Amino acid sequence: MEEFKFSENPSLEAIRKLQAKFAADRNWDQYHTPRNLLLALVGEVGELAEIFQWKGEVKEGLPDFTDKEKEHVGQEMSDVLVYLIRLADKCNIDLPSAVEKKMKQNEQKYPVDKVYGKSDKYTAYQTTENTSKVLENGEPGACGET
Amino acid sequence: MEEFKFSENPSLEAIRKLQAKFAADRNWDQYHTPRNLLLALVGEVGELAEIFQWKGEVKEGLPDFTDKEKEHVGQEMSDVLVYLIRLADKCNIDLPSAVEKKMKQNEQKYPVDKVYGKSDKYTAYQTTENTSKVLENGEPGACGET
Amino acid sequence: MEEFKFSENPSLEAIRKLQAKFAADRNWDQYHTPRNLLLALVGEVGELAEIFQWKGEVKEGLPDFTDKEKEHVGQEMSDVLVYLIRLADKCNIDLPSAVEKKMKQNEQKYPVDKVYGKSDKYTAYQTTENTSKVLENGEPGACGET
Amino acid sequence: MEEFKFSENPSLEAIRKLQAKFAADRNWDQYHTPRNLLLALVGEVGELAEIFQWKGEVKEGLPDFTDKEKEHVGQEMSDVLVYLIRLADKCNIDLPSAVEKKMKQNEQKYPVDKVYGKSDKYTAYQTTENTSKVLENGEPGACGET
Numbered sequence: 379m380e381e382f383k384f385s386e387n388p389s390l391e392a393i394r395k396l397q398a399k400f401a402a403d404r405n406w407d408q409y410h411t412p413r414n415l416l417l418a419l420v421g422e423v424g425e426l427a428e429i430f431q432w433k434g435e436v437k438e439g440l441p442d443f444t445d446k447e448k449e450h451v452g453q454e455m456s457d458v459l460v461y462l463i464r465l466a467d468k469c470n471i472d473l474p475s476a477v478e479k480k481m482k483q484n485e486q487k488y489p490v491d492k493v494y495g496k497s498d499k500y501t502a503y504q505t506t507e508n509t510s511k512v513l514e515n516g517e518p519g520a521c522g523e524t
Numbered sequence: 525m526e527e528f529k530f531s532e533n534p535s536l537e538a539i540r541k542l543q544a545k546f547a548a549d550r551n552w553d554q555y556h557t558p559r560n561l562l563l564a565l566v567g568e569v570g571e572l573a574e575i576f577q578w579k580g581e582v583k584e585g586l587p588d589f590t591d592k593e594k595e596h597v598g599q600e601m602s603d604v605l606v607y608l609i610r611l612a613d614k615c616n617i618d619l620p621s622a623v624e625k626k627m628k629q630n631e632q633k634y635p636v637d638k639v640y641g642k643s644d645k646y647t648a649y650q651t652t653e654n655t656s657k658v659l660e661n662g663e664p665g666a667c668g669e670t
Numbered sequence: 671m672e673e674f675k676f677s678e679n680p681s682l683e684a685i686r687k688l689q690a691k692f693a694a695d696r697n698w699d700q701y702h703t704p705r706n707l708l709l710a711l712v713g714e715v716g717e718l719a720e721i722f723q724w725k726g727e728v729k730e731g732l733p734d735f736t737d738k739e740k741e742h743v744g745q746e747m748s749d750v751l752v753y754l755i756r757l758a759d760k761c762n763i764d765l766p767s768a769v770e771k772k773m774k775q776n777e778q779k780y781p782v783d784k785v786y787g788k789s790d791k792y793t794a795y796q797t798t799e800n801t802s803k804v805l806e807n808g809e810p811g812a813c814g815e816t
Numbered sequence: 817m818e819e820f821k822f823s824e825n826p827s828l829e830a831i832r833k834l835q836a837k838f839a840a841d842r843n844w845d846q847y848h849t850p851r852n853l854l855l856a857l858v859g860e861v862g863e864l865a866e867i868f869q870w871k872g873e874v875k876e877g878l879p880d881f882t883d884k885e886k887e888h889v890g891q892e893m894s895d896v897l898v899y900l901i902r903l904a905d906k907c908n909i910d911l912p913s914a915v916e917k918k919m920k921q922n923e924q925k926y927p928v929d930k931v932y933g934k935s936d937k938y939t940a941y942q943t944t945e946n947t948s949k950v951l952e953n954g955e956p957g958a959c960g961e962t
Contacts, residue, residue: 394529420569425859427862472531570711676832676909683823696928704876770825
């Protein structure tokens, strides 16, 4: 079985550029202030959540979703991504660089030998080091919430 | 003045792959079910919102943010992106393809000559065509919320 | 077994009044603009989501949560409620009246004999009447999302 | 000029009870698991955000909103409140008691003489005491985010 992968394109920069042109062509830059875009992002995350809201736990790969539902999931994820990119653009945040840096920080913050598959050990580890937040949640974060 | 741009790398697929390895190395795949990741995404969007919450309108490029605050914005945007990518991965949604398709749909849904910079005209246009939601909001969406 | 109930007090108006005084006493009204409060609400919903994010499905009554976790859930729910009330206050929206009206609309929108426990029937019902959103979600909304 | 107030009714308990009956009448309790309701809450917050997303800063009392828009704001706030109450109900969290307790904690956490109208002083105060989060945000929270 072949493993699931993303297409290599478009890149984050390609999407950024296309969306900048899309807005400029329509004279919509005037609406794309940082907080307007942030609220639009919140709206799209809400729409993504609505697809999953009455389903109980869903399986990896969404085998129980109809094609139409999977299409819808892809559309809402796209909307979230587009607004996130547009927001980063308007904030002058180099999103690909920022994520590369954050992933390196997470590698150091969550050393494999200390957090391997054990949420309690992980929690104990966190306790002596930092962040009451993770402790309160009591389970590992994949992403080292700041 | 040179225009703001993103770095060309990492690609969405590169981030997906790195995060998949990051989770596998830590035996955290067990926690990365679709709805767990969706709630984690919501949590990160909340953290991003918190940075902007007491600021009133903020200017493009965040000139009034400290370096530390801008760093923080980049970190939270990264967390949002990472969980969105991880969620797409676990849902077997090819996010770059989905966004490319969605952007093409938006090009058609919002024809330049009908929506150019005029929120009232845009609204009227929407009225005769579709979506009460956009009408209620009364302003253009950059992204054609489905 | 006695059924679970809320305490009768404080009322929504009592909370509103206390929070208005709390902010006035601290000269914080200047920060409490509608969109600031809305983003603060988003932040608190994110914190609530974080408590549930790595848990998979959780049981009614949260029997598997520690006392500390249940306390934390109550705190985050309170923060969500407080900001929602404060937002309504600053928008001059009479929240108790609005919710009473909305509940009546929902009674009419979701007639018992048409939507009784059958998500497919419910969906079909929606199809012929209105709202593509509910159709896409394919499951009943408890609250008749507008 | 008379000050804005909420109606005294319905109480949080009255809304809880009505919603419990509403769901039971429709045999919808099966859908109302805690995480389903949490995602529904996220969806409603997204819908509320969408009303404000393209507006830039909005004034207290929403004087620039049409009657239809204000009605819509009230509806979405109601949906948020209803799902929050339903979630608390299904988690056996006594929301009115929890909020009363949290407000008392906030009174102590943010002493008037230390935080009065000065976001910098407030920030400094926080620095020596606790919570890096508030420090990073650099502005007062009305509600003492845990």
